[in-house]
Amino acid sequence: MTEAAARPRLPRQIPYIIGNEACERFSFYGMRNILVQFLVSSVILAYLPEAERELAAKDVFHSFVIGVYFFPLLGGWLSDRFFGKYDTVLWFSLIYCAGHACLAIFEDSRQGFYTGLFLIALGSGGIKPLVVSFVGDQFTQANKSLAKVVFDFFYWTINFGSFFASLLMPLFLRELGPSIAFGIPGALMFIATFIFWLGRRKYVRVPPTRGQDPDSFYNVARTALLSQAPGQGRPGLVVAVVGVVVAALMLVFWALHAWAGVSLAFWPDDFHFVISACLALGVLIAFGGIGVSMQLERARGRHADEAVDSVRSVLRVIIVFALTTPFWSLFDQKASTWVIQGRDMTVPHDAWWWPSWLVREAAQMQALNPLLVMLIIPFNNLVLYPAVRRLGYEPTALRRMGWGIAFAGVAWIVAGLIQLKIDSGAPTSLAWQTWPYMLLTFGEVLVSATALEFAYSQARASMKGVIMAFWYLASTFGSLWVLLTNVAVRNDTVTAYIATTGWTENAFLMFFFAAFAFAAAVVFGLYARSYPMQDNYRVA
Numbered sequence: 001m002t003e004a005a006a007r008p009r010l011p012r013q014i015p016y017i018i019g020n021e022a023c024e025r026f027s028f029y030g031m032r033n034i035l036v037q038f039l040v041s042s043v044i045l046a047y048l049p050e051a052e053r054e055l056a057a058k059d060v061f062h063s064f065v066i067g068v069y070f071f072p073l074l075g076g077w078l079s080d081r082f083f084g085k086y087d088t089v090l091w092f093s094l095i096y097c098a099g100h101a102c103l104a105i106f107e108d109s110r111q112g113f114y115t116g117l118f119l120i121a122l123g124s125g126g127i128k129p130l131v132v133s134f135v136g137d138q139f140t141q142a143n144k145s146l147a148k149v150v151f152d153f154f155y156w157t158i159n160f161g162s163f164f165a166s167l168l169m170p171l172f173l174r175e176l177g178p179s180i181a182f183g184i185p186g187a188l189m190f191i192a193t194f195i196f197w198l199g200r201r202k203y204v205r206v207p208p209t210r211g212q213d214p215d216s217f218y219n220v221a222r223t224a225l226l227s228q229a230p231g232q233g234r235p236g237l238v239v240a241v242v243g244v245v246v247a248a249l250m251l252v253f254w255a256l257h258a259w260a261g262v263s264l265a266f267w268p269d270d271f272h273f274v275i276s277a278c279l280a281l282g283v284l285i286a287f288g289g290i291g292v293s294m295q296l297e298r299a300r301g302r303h304a305d306e307a308v309d310s311v312r313s314v315l316r317v318i319i320v321f322a323l324t325t326p327f328w329s330l331f332d333q334k335a336s337t338w339v340i341q342g343r344d345m346t347v348p349h350d351a352w353w354w355p356s357w358l359v360r361e362a363a364q365m366q367a368l369n370p371l372l373v374m375l376i377i378p379f380n381n382l383v384l385y386p387a388v389r390r391l392g393y394e395p396t397a398l399r400r401m402g403w404g405i406a407f408a409g410v411a412w413i414v415a416g417l418i419q420l421k422i423d424s425g426a427p428t429s430l431a432w433q434t435w436p437y438m439l440l441t442f443g444e445v446l447v448s449a450t451a452l453e454f455a456y457s458q459a460r461a462s463m464k465g466v467i468m469a470f471w472y473l474a475s476t477f478g479s480l481w482v483l484l485t486n487v488a489v490r491n492d493t494v495t496a497y498i499a500t501t502g503w504t505e506n507a508f509l510m511f512f513f514a515a516f517a518f519a520a521a522v523v524f525g526l527y528a529r530s531y532p533m534q535d536n537y538r539v540a
Helices: 012-042 050-070 071-106 108-126 131-137 146-175 176-198 217-226 234-257 273-299 303-335 335-344 363-389 398-425 429-458 461-488 494-501 505-529
Strands: none
Touching: 012 050, 012 071, 012 108, 012 131, 012 146, 012 176, 012 303, 012 335, 012 363, 050 071, 050 108, 050 273, 050 303, 050 335, 050 461, 071 108, 071 131, 071 176, 071 461, 131 146, 146 176, 146 363, 176 363, 217 234, 217 273, 217 303, 234 273, 273 303, 273 461, 303 335, 303 363, 303 398, 303 429, 303 461, 303 505, 335 363, 335 398, 335 505, 363 429, 398 429, 398 505, 429 461, 461 505, 494 505
């Protein structure tokens, strides 16, 4: 065999997927990063008093984020059970395009605009768990050595698209108006779908499993809950059923208030559908997980020991992910709370070092995040981690994640100090936001870039899809914390307490979220100390 014949070749279809991802990411971050900026000053929220629009814009934004990270459950299920990855990605991409069209067309219609947000959340969330694994499907044993290069470039492309979208779209909104500003991401999403469609005859399409794995997470969990042991009851099943009942009651309480107009003293009026549904989902996961854990050993003998042990590992990973939700409540607010803060700051156009020809809006500061990600990841791998190892400290995955949550708290302390300066009436340069962005992005790399490495090592291959689903839900529940906080600050007792601190509501909440992150980091560290690490990497 010649050297040329032996050399692995990049699959011809990969450029179609990479091109699709670059356009899709520009599309998503382009609309996402101008959403709050648009809503605060748009007719969409004109029915509210001006003082309430910022809080309402945050509600809309974080409800949208919840949808984006909830719908991967639907996309993954449809792909696995019925349609396969290619067809699922294509059809959800068309839904995605329709959502962008609604934003561009219905800039002055609340119902039409919110329909667009729902369709984008459905489309973006539906394809989110599939594209990366679809890339992996294109490789074989013969060229798998090139897969890492492609995945690295894939991740780089995501941040590349995010960087330019974050930098340019606020300018387009300001100079060209909302119809064109939202239309540009729509056009990019159409191009992304078209590029993906062009490669249809070249892709390797792995057929759907149609749920035929007898040792899947669901099948093992169901066996554990329903199995009876001689002389013992089924306490785990009782716990799981209680969770189902409580979750159902939550939805009933919401329906009674929203549809029947019944006011319940114990159910807050501001618990709209998104909050109610997320709380119900959280109860199902918590009670169901506890119930399965209590009876999991009953599944042995009916399922392979490896499968039972892997389910146990997944349940432990869920706890780890749950403890990262406070981090995501802080991280996603860079596109809401920090943008609103930046609107009250002064852009330092007179400073010689400030790129006034390009950075004119507070929302453009979000471009720092993807830019810093591309710089921090190689710095950590090549400089920081080797240095701390030489000092005798091993930066394990769980340690990195715990420190990442703490760094997010530090970022919000700095943001709170900036807010105090703004509230004092002193002119405050937008450049000061560079510091919290740097700290938060460093925390993001420690948490996000590490979490998947950690989670993939904890469960066997057939359950890695379940791990991904719960990882996306971590962001959903992170935004739920923000929505619950927004409900709390509408309470007269809470606002009266904030007034006694001498801080504004914005400053108080920034320090509150910082404390929330520090508390989560402490609990995370305590749990990590007793976590039994697994090693499920594939044997070469």
